[in-house]
Amino acid sequence: ASAAKTLLDTMDTADTAEGQDTPLTVTLTEREISLPAGFFTDLADHSESGKIASDIRAISANPAELLVLHSPTDQTVPVTEAQRIFDAAGWPKSLMSLRDTDHLLTRRGSAVRAGEAIARWFATLV
Numbered sequence: 574a575s576a577a578k579t580l581l582d583t584m585d586t587a588d589t590a591e592g593q594d595t596p597l598t599v600t601l602t603e604r605e606i607s608l609p610a611g612f613f614t615d616l617a618d619h620s621e622s623g624k625i626a627s628d629i630r631a632i633s634a635n636p637a638e639l640l641v642l643h644s645p646t647d648q649t650v651p652v653t654e655a656q657r658i659f660d661a662a663g664w665p666k667s668l669m670s671l672r673d674t675d676h677l678l679t680r681r682g683s684a685v686r687a688g689e690a691i692a693r694w695f696a697t698l699v
Contacts, residue, residue, distance in 0.1 A: 604677070639666040640694055642687060649676035667694060 595610045639662045643655030659668045669690055674683035 604679075638698055640691065641666070641668045642671055642691070643668075644671040644674045644676070646673070647676045669694065 596607045597610050598605050598607045600606075639659075641655050641659045641662075643650075643652050645652045655668065659666060671678075671683070671687055671690070674680050674687065678684040678687055
């Protein structure tokens with residue numbers, strides 16, 4: 574099953590969980606991650622069509638710089654989502670591609686490269 578389908582199935586399961594603190598497990602990038610059911614119900618509530626883009630537009634009213642990071646080889650979230658976030662945001666904004674990495678930065682050196690890229694980007698702001 575795709576990561577998106579697994580996540581959607583878990584979100585559906587969260588609706589029938591005994592309580593918001595009941596742990597539910599989802600498998601993403603071959604890792605099992607346990608989170609409270611409330612996380613998934615909140616995610617479902619905020620995943621309505623256009624809701625995320627609307628939130629980004631609201632945040633964009635603030636002149637803070639936005640950095641969107643994404644890997645074109647991400648198997649968890651399509652790169653088109655990063656582009657959608659970038660397009661919805663106001664200026665100033667930056668879109669940075671993270672080559673040779675996965676969604677959770679688990680490949681050797683990925684987190685270090687991402688951190689260095691963020692530091693270089695941030696250095697331009699100060």
